[in-house]
Amino acid sequence: MAVRTSEGYFVFHPHVQLVRGSSGAAVHELFKRKVYWLRQPAIVHALSQLALGDSICNAAIAAAIDAQDLATHLAVLSDLGLGAFMPTRSATELYRPLLLHSQAEEFLAPRDGGSLTIEISGECIYFCPWCTSKTTLTPFACACGVWSDQGPPLPLNRLLAAVEQLRYAGVDYLIVRGGEPLLVADRLCDLILAACRLGMQCEVHSTGVLLSEDIVNRLRGLPVHFILLIPTKEKVLFDQAVDRPGSWVKLLQAISALTSAGISFSTKIPAHLADLESANATAMWANDLGATNNSLLYYLAATGGSSEELVRAFRLGSPQAMAVGLEDFVINGQSQFCFDNSYFITGDGRLMPCIARRTPLASLAETDMATILREDQLEPVRHTARHETPACRACEFRLGCRACLVRTEQLTGSVGSRHWNCAYEPETGTWQ
Numbered sequence: 001m002a003v004r005t006s007e008g009y010f011v012f013h014p015h016v017q018l019v020r021g022s023s024g025a026a027v028h029e030l031f032k033r034k035v036y037w038l039r040q041p042a043i044v045h046a047l048s049q050l051a052l053g054d055s056i057c058n059a060a061i062a063a064a065i066d067a068q069d070l071a072t073h074l075a076v077l078s079d080l081g082l083g084a085f086m087p088t089r090s091a092t093e094l095y096r097p098l099l100l101h102s103q104a105e106e107f108l109a110p111r112d113g114g115s116l117t118i119e120i121s122g123e124c125i126y127f128c129p130w131c132t133s134k135t136t137l138t139p140f141a142c143a144c145g146v147w148s149d150q151g152p153p154l155p156l157n158r159l160l161a162a163v164e165q166l167r168y169a170g171v172d173y174l175i176v177r178g179g180e181p182l183l184v185a186d187r188l189c190d191l192i193l194a195a196c197r198l199g200m201q202c203e204v205h206s207t208g209v210l211l212s213e214d215i216v217n218r219l220r221g222l223p224v225h226f227i228l229l230i231p232t233k234e235k236v237l238f239d240q241a242v243d244r245p246g247s248w249v250k251l252l253q254a255i256s257a258l259t260s261a262g263i264s265f266s267t268k269i270p271a272h273l274a275d276l277e278s279a280n281a282t283a284m285w286a287n288d289l290g291a292t293n294n295s296l297l298y299y300l301a302a303t304g305g306s307s308e309e310l311v312r313a314f315r316l317g318s319p320q321a322m323a324v325g326l327e328d329f330v331i332n333g334q335s336q337f338c339f340d341n342s343y344f345i346t347g348d349g350r351l352m353p354c355i356a357r358r359t360p361l362a363s364l365a366e367t368d369m370a371t372i373l374r375e376d377q378l379e380p381v382r383h384t385a386r387h388e389t390p391a392c393r394a395c396e397f398r399l400g401c402r403a404c405l406v407r408t409e410q411l412t413g414s415v416g417s418r419h420w421n422c423a424y425e426p427e428t429g430t431w432q
Contacts (some may be wrong), residue, residue: 206227
C-alpha cells in the first residue's frame with residue numbers, strides 16, 4: 001500500500017473514474033468494506049477540497065475528520081492507480097468512482113427510505129423569469145415552478161391517509177412545494193405535523209414572505225427545514241425581480257423568525273448565465289444570514305436567450321458532471337434516477353411521475369394509496385431506464401447519468417433522444 005501520510009497534497013488522475021478489470025474489483029471491495037464510501041458527506045467534502053488543491057491536513061480540517069484517516073483512504077486510491085500523493089499543490093478534477101452496471105449487479109439490494117413530494121398549492125405570489133414551468137431555458141425542469149392545472153383540493157383526510165400509507169411503505173422524507181405552500185398555511189401545518197408524528201423529516205420550498213409568527217410557532221420543535229427563494233441580496237432589485245414590492249423586507253423578517261425558532265433554512269438562488277457573479281455574491285450573503293446550504297438555479301431569460309446558448313453553457317467536458325457512482329448505477333439500472341422510490345402528488349390528488357411531467361398515473365380522489373401500491377401502478381414509468389433509451393444504449397455512463405429526461409424531451413422533441421447537452425460519443429469514447 002502507498003505510504004499513508006497526512007503531509008502534502010493528493011492529485012486525482014483525470015478521467016479514471018470508469019473502472020474496469022482488476023481495479024474495478026478492488027474498488028468494489030472498497031465499497032463492500034465501506035473503507036471508502038461515496039455517500040459519506042465528510043469524505044465527499046474532503047475529496048472536494050483536495051480536488052481544488054487544498055492540502056490533506058486542511059481538507060481533513062474542513063471536513064472535520066482525522067487527517068490520518070483521510071490519508072488511509074487516499075492510500076487505497078493511490079494503490080488502485082486513481083491518484084498520487086504530491087509534495088506540492090496541484091488542482092485536479094474531483095474523483096468520483098464510477099462503476100460498470102455489470103460490476104454493480106452483485107450489490108443490488110432492497111433500498112430503504114424514499115421521498116414524497118406534495119405540490120400543495122397551484123398558485124404563486126411571484127412572477128419570475130426563471131420559472132421552470134414557463135421557460136425551458138433551465139437545466140432541470142423541476143427546479144422552481146408553478147403549474148396551475150389543479151382542480152379542487154384533495155380532502156385533507158385522504159391526503160394524510162396517503163402520507164401514512166407511504167410511510168408504512170418506507171418513505172421517510174416529505175417535500176412540500178407549490179406554487180407557494182404558505183398560501184394554504186393551515187393545510188401545510190396540518191400536513192407537516194402529521195408527517196412528523198409518523199417519524200418523517202420535512203422540507204418546505206417557499207418564498208418565505210408569507211411566513212407569520214403564528215406559523216413559525218406551530219412548526220417550532222418539528223424536524224422541518226425551509227428552502228427559501230432568494231433572487232438577489234439587493235432590496236430594490238429583489239422586489240423588481242419577483243414583481244412584488246416589499247418582498248425583500250418580509251423575507252428578512254421570515255429568516256429572523258425561523259432562526260429564533262431554531263428552524264433551519266437553505267436557499268435557491270436564481271443565477272442568470274450572463275451574471276453568475278451576482279448569484280455568488282447573493283450566496284455569500286445568504287450564508288451570513290444563516291443558510292445551511294445554497295443551490296444555484298441556472299437559467300436564461302425567455303427573451304434574449306436560446307436553447308443553443310443554454311447547451312453551450314452546459315456543454316460537458318468530463319463524465320464527472322454526468323455520472324456519480326455505485327448508488328447511481330444501482331438506481332438507474334431500475335428506473336430514472338429521480339423516479340427512484342419517490343412519489344409526487346398534486347394538491348388535487350393526482351399521482352405524477354415528477355413535478356414537470358404532468359401526465360397522471362392515478363388519482364387519490366378515486367383510488368386509495370394502498371391500492372395503488374398493491375397494484376404497482378407506478379412501475380411502468382419508473383422503468384424508463386437509461387438502457388431503454390435508444391440514444392443511450394451504447395453509453396457506458398448511462399446507468400450513472402442524472403440527466404433530466406423531461407427537459408431533454410422538451411428541448412429535443414423526442415423521448416428517446418440523447419440528453420440535450422450530452423458531450424460524450426460512446427462509439428468513439430471521446431468527449432466533444
